[in-house]
Amino acid sequence: MKIRLALLATLIFSIASSAPSLAAGERFALVIGNAKYPDADAPLKEPINDARDVADELKRDGFIVDVGENLTGDGMRRAFDKLYGKIKPGSVALIFFSGYGIQSNRQSYMIPVDAQIWAEPDVRRDGFSLETVLGDINSRGAGVKIALVDASRRNPFERRFRSFSAGLAPVIAPNGTLVMYSAALSSVISDNGSDHSLFVRELLKEIRTPDLMAEEILNRTRVGVTRASRQEQVPWISSSLAEDFSFSPGGAPRPSNALPAPPPAEVAVTPPAPPPPPPAPPVKTATAPTPPPPAPPKPAEITLPPPPPPAPTIVQPAPTTPPSPSALALADDPTIKGLNDKLDKDPDDAAALYRRGQVFASKGAYDLAIKDFTNSLRVNPKDVEAYNNRCWVRTVVGDLQAALRDCNEALRLRPNFVDALDSRGLMNLKSGQNKNAIADFDAALKINPRLTSSLYGRGLAKKRNGSIAEGDLDIANAKAMDPNIVKEFSEYGVQ
Template sequence: MRIFLVLLVTLILSVAPIVPSSAADRGDRFALVIGNSKYPDAETPLKEPINDARDVADELKRDGFNVEIGENLTIDGTRKAFDRLYGKIKPGSVALIFFSGFGIQSNRQSYMIPVDAQIWIEPDVKRDGFSLETVLGEINNRGAGVKIALIDASRRNPFERRFRSFSAGLAPVIAPNGTLVMYSAALSSVVSDVGSDHSPFVQELLKEIRVPDLMAEETLNRTRVGVTRASRGAQVPWISSSLAEDFSFIPGARPSGSVVATLPPPNPEPPPLPPPPRYDPPPPRYDPPPQQPKVEVLPPPVDRPVEKDDSNSQLALADDPTIKSLTAKLNDNPDDQNALYRRGQVYASKGAYSLAIRDFDDSIRLNSKDVEAYNNRCWARAVIGDLQAALKDCNEALRLRPNFVDALDSRGLVNLKSGMTKNAIADFDAALKINPKLTSSLYGRGLAKRRNGAFAEGDIDITNAKAMDPDIVKEFSDYGVR
């Protein structure tokens, strides 16, 4: 009998699946959770990031992660937090990043933005932001076996419009093997805050993390389904995976190859999801916009917005920390062209367009080839209805930099407000050929087509633009275009 029992045990061990002990099973799990809500340049603090970060941190602690949580982190605070995470990582361990706040894509990379970032031109993004690709690369270099990034930063933010050369939302990440990345919305798309204390993305994520016996990829796929269904297709999260080993958020969950009891699904098969908002890029054919004469008689502006009084605006903005800092620089050196240009951008973002134009005037006086200043002055003049001068500025910007997408977009706005709908369509077509995701050109082209009598085509552009950026209607209304 004893021999029979030995043989039986040997036989069982020989056929039972062997689950190797991994760093994830041993508890080598490290997480950095960041929630940024108080951005001085935003009109109001974001409601969701702090609450979401705390809830995610609590859940990850229950799941065996060594968690550090950071709230409203500055550039220096973010750098130190990442350095501490890097220092904890051991070969084969699990490293997770959760970030909720503002993000920007620049040069085909996604950047997490600290609360004190000073972003006025595109190079500032790389200087003050933290590249997700760089962070994941460093974590990989430290030997982490499983790398996970959960990024809830697909929000329209106050930085993007400043340098007028951006793509909305986040960019695809080129990550090392063994990486699982999830964005709260599709690539190059943004979602508006719902005004609640928690984001739909995090609510669905936490619900799925708590389901036992799920591998991480399945957890995130179920999260994507939940968010898509809850938003009726308006928000579709993006996932990228190159995991080379099984991993579950709940320790001890069996990988898919293990022998486990097959349980019936907890709920019946869900109904098919509605398709995500369709975006059809502009047709490949491109006819350059016609050359416009240097002097053109334009009809009076339509729906010209009432600008804030200069003196009142200057007094109201005097205590703005960024304006105060730039004004101090200009008091020391009135010919600081960079400070003039940046202060002009801040004034324009606050609606003080005449003050912005004055700074752009001085910036151009100091550098007659400042193409960005010409473009921004064109845009500011277009908003207040000074259309003759705006057209001249945009033409000069395009002379200095042919096919400058931002100047094409700005000139399209000038032509739209001037009633030159065919010219507006040509400019917006040219801008969309360069950047098919430029929502302002897509929406502007839709309005121009409608005014030109092509109502069906215009409605398609407008619908696609609103799906990509729900705030685009208000933005054009602020420009005086309805």
């Protein structure tokens, strides 16, 4: 029932200090491409190819490069620790990450392929904060830090959050840091269907241009991406570099008022370290990753409960939600304003319609959210996320017959879709179909035993069905995991 976060492929890029004593610093790079997330419908096409191409270019530029593909949380932690261990005062440290990213608590997180994200605290538990990584690199003596983040994708985790915070957040980074995201703050972009991202393609083209400094390369990359995407994708840059830095080992820094930039040292290029094997796979789905990680086993099929009885058995309660804010009242919201601009140019932009529907739903503008999800489905009739989110919103406002159709369609398109089971369970609970609600919540909890909303909903349904002790136990366990769950359900009109 949760509205997805719209979020992420992230890259980080660190480079050595601007002081004269750093002139002899070595250049180290960690390049990560994460493509095979079991929670996604299909592997991402771009990250692996992009990571390999970036690694090859950095080797030519004098970096000692480690490459990681489809890294788990343990794999990413070991890769970062290995990088930290190499850095000495004067070193250049670069991290490139392409995959999914999520904004949480005003920080941007890089997500490993085995992340189990069902609530926002899971992001901070399983993800890797960009700010933390930059801080760790800085504390080990790297003077110039550059973070390039290509993680502004619509990701498979965002549907699990009832709050909405799309894209990536601004970075509070140490001095001597250059940060670039592949898209604007708090915005997401659709995959272009290519084997390489537009962002990396433009970045590599500019890096290969002789006699350009790093800031100029990134600014030219931003211009190239903006033009090629017809302003649909505008990268974001933030810099606190004290002087010029050149990616090219032979690039001569240009004069500036700051101290002269140190020439990069000649270093030996080492082959990339193989990524470590992943831990046990997530329970929901599994797709066989390309080497080096072995393929996780496919989970057992879970039999879906039969759909609830047809329309005549459902009693429509009176709407219990407060009046929705109007489109005019929300027009000044920066995220909505940006999406409005996109939709003015292309009213059939399904991704923008979907994202605006999420924002409207998170702000209680349910009628507007339903309209946007409906228009998104008109353009893309197989968008299971839009069906599930419309089911959830319709359930909240009490349009239960329509909600049931949406949830059933989502489950037809994606059997065992845990969020649609959770949403349909709520719909059954509101309509008084307690046995069907228990069946839906049971199925959802078999897939994810930590899904608090299904656990709490099942407890309510069990109590209504006469199993008081079992229901009280579910409710107590759900409240222990999420103390706000009672208030949340009361806002849905369920107590």
